[in-house]
Amino acid sequence: xxxxxxxxxxxLSQIFLLSLYFPxxxxxxxxxxxKTYPPSQYPKLYTKPIEYYEKEQRNxxxxxxxxxxxxxxxxxxxxxxxxxxxxxxxxxxxxxxxxIQFLPVIRLxxxxxSQFKLMRKASLRTTRKAELRPRRLFDFISPAMFGxxxxxxxxxxxxxxxxxxxxxxxxxDTFERAMFLTAGYFLFSTIIVLNLHGKKRNPHETYEDRTRxxxxxxxxxxxxxxxxxxxxxxxAAGDVFDMAPLEPSLMSLxxxxxxxxxxxxxxxxxxxxxxxxxxxxxxxxxx
Amino acid sequence: MEIIIDIDNSVPLFAQxxxxxxxxxxxxxxxxxxxxxxxxQLANDLELNNKxxxxxxxxxxxxxxxxxxxxxxxxxHPDAKVNCTVDLNEWVTxxxxxxxxxxxxxxxxxxEIRIAFGNVMNSRNN
Numbered sequence: 001x002x003x004x005x006x007x008x009x010x011x012l013s014q015i016f017l018l019s020l021y022f023p024x025x026x027x028x029x030x031x032x033x034x035k036t037y038p039p040s041q042y043p044k045l046y047t048k049p050i051e052y053y054e055k056e057q058r059n060x061x062x063x064x065x066x067x068x069x070x071x072x073x074x075x076x077x078x079x080x081x082x083x084x085x086x087x088x089x090x091x092x093x094x095x096x097x098x099x100i101q102f103l104p105v106i107r108l109x110x111x112x113x114s115q116f117k118l119m120r121k122a123s124l125r126t127t128r129k130a131e132l133r134p135r136r137l138f139d140f141i142s143p144a145m146f147g148x149x150x151x152x153x154x155x156x157x158x159x160x161x162x163x164x165x166x167x168x169x170x171x172x173d174t175f176e177r178a179m180f181l182t183a184g185y186f187l188f189s190t191i192i193v194l195n196l197h198g199k200k201r202n203p204h205e206t207y208e209d210r211t212r213x214x215x216x217x218x219x220x221x222x223x224x225x226x227x228x229x230x231x232x233x234x235x236a237a238g239d240v241f242d243m244a245p246l247e248p249s250l251m252s253l254x255x256x257x258x259x260x261x262x263x264x265x266x267x268x269x270x271x272x273x274x275x276x277x278x279x280x281x282x283x284x285x286x287x
Numbered sequence: 288m289e290i291i292i293d294i295d296n297s298v299p300l301f302a303q304x305x306x307x308x309x310x311x312x313x314x315x316x317x318x319x320x321x322x323x324x325x326x327x328q329l330a331n332d333l334e335l336n337n338k339x340x341x342x343x344x345x346x347x348x349x350x351x352x353x354x355x356x357x358x359x360x361x362x363x364h365p366d367a368k369v370n371c372t373v374d375l376n377e378w379v380t381x382x383x384x385x386x387x388x389x390x391x392x393x394x395x396x397x398x399e400i401r402i403a404f405g406n407v408m409n410s411r412n413n
Contacts, residue, residue, distance in 0.1 A: 126295040130332035132288040132308070132317060134324045134360060199331045207289075 008079060010249040011094060014256050015071035018101035022263045023064040026108070029272060030057050037277050044204055045280035047118035056111060063104045071097060090248045098255030105263065116201045123203045131207050135196050140215045141222055149222045152229035153185055160236035173239065177232050184228045188221040204279040216269045223261045227254065288316045292333050300335060304343040309352060309371045312363060319368065323353060323361040350375060 034053065039046045046053065074097065137146065157178050161167075164174045195217045200210065231254040238244050290307050292300055311317045324332070330340040344361060347353045351370040355361050364370060390400050 126293055128292045128294065128333045128335075130290050130292075130324070130329055132290050132311060132323060132329075134322045135328055197325065197328050197331065199334070 004078070006246070007090075007249045007252070008075060010252045010256075011071075011075055011078065011097075014094060014098065014101070014252045015068060015075065017256055018098070018259050019064050019068035019071055022259060022267075023060070023104070025267050026105075026263070027057065027061060029267065030060075032272060036272075037280065042277060042280040043282050044119065044122075045277070047115055047122055060104055060108060063107075067101055067104070071101075091251060094248055094252035094255060098252070098258075101255070102259075113201065116203070120203045125203075129207075135214065137192070137196065137218070140196075140218045145219075145222055149225045149229075152226050152233075153181065156181055156229040156233045156236070159233055163236055163240045174236070177236060181228060181232050185225055188225045192218055192221050206276045206279060209275055212270060212274070216266060220261050220265055223265075224258060227257045227261060231257075290329075290333065292335070300339050301343040301346070304329075304333075304340065305347055308343070308347060312352060312367045312371050317363055319363050319365045321363045323363065325360060 030053075033045075034050070037045055039050055074093070078093075160174045160177055164172070168175055168178070195214050202210075205213070231250060234243075234250055235247055238247055238250070288311050290304065292303050294300070296303065298306075308317075308323075312319075317323075323329075326337055326340045326344060329335075330337045333340070344353060344355075348355060350373065351364050352367045353361055354364045387400060
């Protein structure tokens with residue numbers, strides 16, 4: 001029962017953080033941008049009529065509200081039934097619900113990508129600029145931080161194997177965790193490489209803004225990798241040290257840490273007032 | 288140091304890139320030994336084909352303005368400033384001019400020179 005109460009508290013925090021607190025902050029940011037940088041003065045920032053952005057903003061708000069209410073209902077269900085005795089279902093709940101909570105953010109990211117695509121199409125400039133400076137991984141993150149991420153990956157897999165007598169075969173939890181962790185690190189590495197050497201998404205973005213953006217993305221991927229390793233190690237330790245009932249709470253905490261690393265640090269690091277919006281003005285174009 | 292490419296300019300894109308890198312070296316905007324962006328990075332940033340940047344880098348390496356050090360990347364050549372002043376195009380034009388003048392002195396006609404030049408070039412290419 002005490003596990004259930006602990007999970008309820010942690011899960012409630014997940015619901016509030018991902019479906020209320022961060023959406024409110026993001027909506028505030030959207031409103032601020034539209035108010036401070038209107039289409040009349042910053043036409044290149046808007047590739048579609050203003051009504052489209054208002055509708056997108058409303059949709060984002062409604063989707064989050066629905067998820068928030070669904071989360072509260074789910075919490076009530078957990079409270080009524082003794083949830084901790086449901087084993088795998090209990091473990092999956094915060095993961096599946098966390099993924100649903102991230103959907104509106106993923107939708108926003110996709111919408112941003114299509115915005116940049118339209119910006120590139122609409123761009124009339126005949127000149128292209130680039131800095132004659134290489135972008136290297138260690139220009140943005142310290143070798144120590146990178147080393148910690150690699151060490152945590154190896155340690156997570158080794159400790160898991162050690163605690164389970166090197167029992168590593170298809171269908172075993174250790175095998176599944178190792179595969180998920182490897183897939184996670186592979187995804188984070190791909191995002192890092194694409195940001196370091198990939199194409200410029202926003203055609204108007206200044207070199208300084210792009211550098212800040214790359215630094216934020218690289219750091220968040222490294223932190224996400226470390227967080228993933230820590231959670232997987234804790235879950236593996238749970239099997240040995242009889243902490244399995246805590247697993248749902250740990251999974252919920254993992255989603256919350258990912259939200260802080262991605263959304264939270266983005267809102268804190270990439271502050272609107274530091275972004276150069278002059279590039280979206282009409283007169284600064286075509287050169 | 289910023290590189291600016293004009294896609295509407297009649298000068299080929301690789302030549303614009305070469306000229307600007309040479310200018311940057313001559314005006315001390317990039318120093319000998321400084322690291323340069325990879326072909327892929329520069330091509331992506333300038334929204335150009337990788338082959339265009341690769342061609343510019345290859346010609347700059349031929350002129351000893353830059354040097355590639357395997358996996359470590361591409362760097363400005365230690366003697367880049369001196370090598371930037373050597374214009375291979377001008378040297379070729381001068382040498383060809385002298386050779387053609389010698390042929391004419393020996394009463395070789397222009398059409399004979401053109402045919403011979405074409406034959407030599409074709410045989411070298413084959």
